Amino acid sequence: MKRAAWSLLVLIALAALxxxxxxxxxxxxxxxDLLYAPPTPVHIFxxxxxxxxxNPLRLVNRLERRFExxxxxxxxxxxxxxxxxxxxxxxxxxxxxLGADGYGRDIFSxxxxxxxxxxxxxxxxxxxxxxxxxxxxxxxxYVGGWLDGVLSRVSEFVLVLPxxxxxxxxxxxxxxxLPPSTVFVLLxxxxxxxxxxxxxxxxxxxxxxxxxxxxxxxxxxAGASDGRILLRHLLPASAGFLQTQASLLVPAxxxxxxxxxxxxxxxxxxxxxxxxxxxxxxxVALLGDAPWSLAxxxxxxxxxxxxxxxxxxxGRAPVQLEP
Amino acid sequence: xxxxxxxxxxFAGVLIALTSSSALFLAxxxxxxxxxxxxxxxxxxxxxxTRTRFNLDRSPISQWGLWVSRAMRLxxxxxxxxxxxVAPLVVRAAGNTAxxxxxxxxxxxxxxxxxxxxxxxxxxxxxxxVRSVSLVCVSLPPLVTSLALVFLAARTGWLPAGGMxxxxxxxxxxxxxxxxxxxxxPLPVLALALPMxxxxxxxxxxxxxxxxxxxxxxxxxxxxxxxxxxxxxHAWPSSLRPICGVYGLAIGALLSGSFIVEFVTAWPGLGRLxxxxxxxxxxxxxxxxxxxxxxFLALGxxxxxxxxxxxxPRVRQESVG
Numbered sequence: 001m002k003r004a005a006w007s008l009l010v011l012i013a014l015a016a017l018x019x020x021x022x023x024x025x026x027x028x029x030x031x032x033d034l035l036y037a038p039p040t041p042v043h044i045f046x047x048x049x050x051x052x053x054x055n056p057l058r059l060v061n062r063l064e065r066r067f068e069x070x071x072x073x074x075x076x077x078x079x080x081x082x083x084x085x086x087x088x089x090x091x092x093x094x095x096x097x098l099g100a101d102g103y104g105r106d107i108f109s110x111x112x113x114x115x116x117x118x119x120x121x122x123x124x125x126x127x128x129x130x131x132x133x134x135x136x137x138x139x140x141x142y143v144g145g146w147l148d149g150v151l152s153r154v155s156e157f158v159l160v161l162p163x164x165x166x167x168x169x170x171x172x173x174x175x176x177x178l179p180p181s182t183v184f185v186l187l188x189x190x191x192x193x194x195x196x197x198x199x200x201x202x203x204x205x206x207x208x209x210x211x212x213x214x215x216x217x218x219x220x221x222a223g224a225s226d227g228r229i230l231l232r233h234l235l236p237a238s239a240g241f242l243q244t245q246a247s248l249l250v251p252a253x254x255x256x257x258x259x260x261x262x263x264x265x266x267x268x269x270x271x272x273x274x275x276x277x278x279x280x281x282x283x284v285a286l287l288g289d290a291p292w293s294l295a296x297x298x299x300x301x302x303x304x305x306x307x308x309x310x311x312x313x314x315g316r317a318p319v320q321l322e323p
Numbered sequence: 324x325x326x327x328x329x330x331x332x333x334f335a336g337v338l339i340a341l342t343s344s345s346a347l348f349l350a351x352x353x354x355x356x357x358x359x360x361x362x363x364x365x366x367x368x369x370x371x372x373t374r375t376r377f378n379l380d381r382s383p384i385s386q387w388g389l390w391v392s393r394a395m396r397l398x399x400x401x402x403x404x405x406x407x408x409v410a411p412l413v414v415r416a417a418g419n420t421a422x423x424x425x426x427x428x429x430x431x432x433x434x435x436x437x438x439x440x441x442x443x444x445x446x447x448x449x450x451x452x453v454r455s456v457s458l459v460c461v462s463l464p465p466l467v468t469s470l471a472l473v474f475l476a477a478r479t480g481w482l483p484a485g486g487m488x489x490x491x492x493x494x495x496x497x498x499x500x501x502x503x504x505x506x507x508x509p510l511p512v513l514a515l516a517l518p519m520x521x522x523x524x525x526x527x528x529x530x531x532x533x534x535x536x537x538x539x540x541x542x543x544x545x546x547x548x549x550x551x552x553x554x555x556x557h558a559w560p561s562s563l564r565p566i567c568g569v570y571g572l573a574i575g576a577l578l579s580g581s582f583i584v585e586f587v588t589a590w591p592g593l594g595r596l597x598x599x600x601x602x603x604x605x606x607x608x609x610x611x612x613x614x615x616x617x618x619f620l621a622l623g624x625x626x627x628x629x630x631x632x633x634x635x636p637r638v639r640q641e642s643v644g
Contacts, residue, residue: 157338157341159572160338160571160575160620160624161342161575161620162575162576162578162579162582162616162620163575163579164579164582164583165578165579165582165597165613165616168582168597168598168601169346169349169601169609169613170349172353172598172601172602173349173350173352173353173601174353174354175354175355176602251464255464255466258466259466259582259583262466262583262586263583263586263598278466278470281470281474282587284473284477284484284485285477287470287473287474287477288474288477288478291474291478294470294471294474297466297467297470297471298467300464300466300467301462301463301464301467304462304463304464305458305459305462308458308461308462309458312458
């Protein structure tokens with residue numbers, strides 16, 4: 001189970017990295033006659049076995065968004081033509097594995113490119129959160145006294161607040177329209193600010209126990225400095241906890257990004273992320289006829305499931321209560 | 324017990340005051356103010372009048388002072404967006420959120436605990452099945468469940484896909500209105516309760532599996548106490564500690580989760596109101612929303628503590644001693 005979870009997560013990360021090579025279409029290319037178009041199935045039978053081809057979609061009724069596959073025409077697929085596979089560029093019939101969104105953009109390609117932004121934000125936030133939390137928690141436990149008191153109170157306070165509301169407030173009080181790179185840094189900053197107490201609390205508990213152990217006293221006696229003891233002896237003792245915690249933070253941050261982008265306070269719609277893509281699903285009237293717009297939600301589920309399986313195999317109940 | 328309660332009440336007061344004040348400051352200090360809602364062609368006089376009416380012409384500190392002194396007299400200011408006092412607006416939205424939250428929490432607790440006791444104490448095919456289903460459900464965050472359920476509702480028409488009351492039922496008699504709300508309730512409740520029930524199930528299952536092997540349970544069985552009674556009366560209460568420990572957190576998660584569920588299913592609760600208020604820089608509405616959210620949280624952590632004290636005799640003794 002552990003290996004399955006790992007391979008699932010690695011596969012998703014690789015797909016994100018290889019997005020420019022795997023995506024059949026550019027993520028922001030609009031196919032004007034294919035708004036909310038259904039997926040184009042790849043056929044391999046046509047009077048016997050045939051090289052893979054697709055039937056182009058023809059718009060039958062623009063108002064009802066009804067499409068019909070033109071069975072008479074066969075558009076062959078081009079392999080290794082800059083990308084892994086794409087439809088014949090002369091035929092004006094794009095290969096849409098997961099249909100098109102409300103602007104006529106290829107959902108599958110956007111899903112791959114969206115994984116880049118979404119995973120980058122959540123991985124970087126999780127990394128920064130873990131580092132900051134480890135430092136604060138270690139310092140609080142090692143120094144003790146008033147510093148411990150202050151840091152513990154602050155982290156308790158941040159912990160009780162419902163994270164998504166704080167993120168919402170922090171994001172909403174800034175200018176509503178910002179360039180994507182600023183949003184990227186801003187989201188990471190907000191998530192780190194909200195996440196560190198979870199890590200700090202755990203590290204503090206571990207360091208409090210560990211610093212009474214013989215090897216720490218021995219290090220003291222050998223003349224090691226406080227910084228060295230903390231960095232080289234005490235924090236490594238909490239490495240296992242940090243690993244699990246960091247892996248649990250990734251899906252939490254991914255969801256936070258998706259939520260903020262979904263309500264329109266994250267990335268702008270031109271940047272494909274799993275959150276901005278889900279905005280298309282917010283139209284209930286269209287959702288019933290276009291289930292493929294839920295593809296990002298499915299992708300989120302797969303990542304969360306992978307991380308939870310991993311946590312479960314580490315013997316920890318997968319608790320998704322924090323952020 | 325009384326001292327625990329008093330400490331909790333004090334904490335609640337501090338939490339409410341702190342969050343609502345910081346929300347007021349943040350909304351005030353944010354770039355732009357509510358007058359931008361008047362549109363690009365608003366006359367300078369209108370803008371000036373609006374700013375005076377909502378005390379935006381004062382310094383943030385003196386505005387805060389005025390707001391505090393009025394809040395003491397239970398006057399929480401007016402909303403610019405809705406052009407009426409914020410208190411009834413927020414009370415109504417908070418009531419809707421509370422309905423959603425309480426029903427979800429009850430459902431999640433009932434389902435999660437009973438299934439958790441079952442899978443923790445037994446082994447076999449059925450508990451194994453429950454365990455795998457719950458592992459899948461833990462990984463279904465409210466964002467995903469609510470979207471999926473809305474899709475199902477839109478596709479099948481079994482349940483209304485969004486909102487709390489149909490437009491036809493809102494001016495009918497009380498019983499019709501009630502029934503209509505009950506028809507709208509299952510979708511958001513399920514979206515919220517599913518991952519939470521699964522989390523409770525996992526926690527309860529683990530602690531139950533530990534509790535079954537405790538010496539006092541073994542002793543009870545050795546004394547001839549029937550196995551079911553030994554499990555439910557002896558092992559189960561002592562296994563509740565981890566659950567009660569996260570109950571406070573669960574309330575926070577419920578509040579966080581209810582935001583996106585309300586957004587997706589168009590439930591007229593606190594989440595949507597807060598979002599609208601924030602976007603419009605409606606300062607007093609933001610502060611009132613933050614205050615009621617904090618009140619929910621305080622109530623939640625308090626409930627968690629009290630439940631823990633009620634369930635586990637060891638905690639009662641600690642707080643006495």
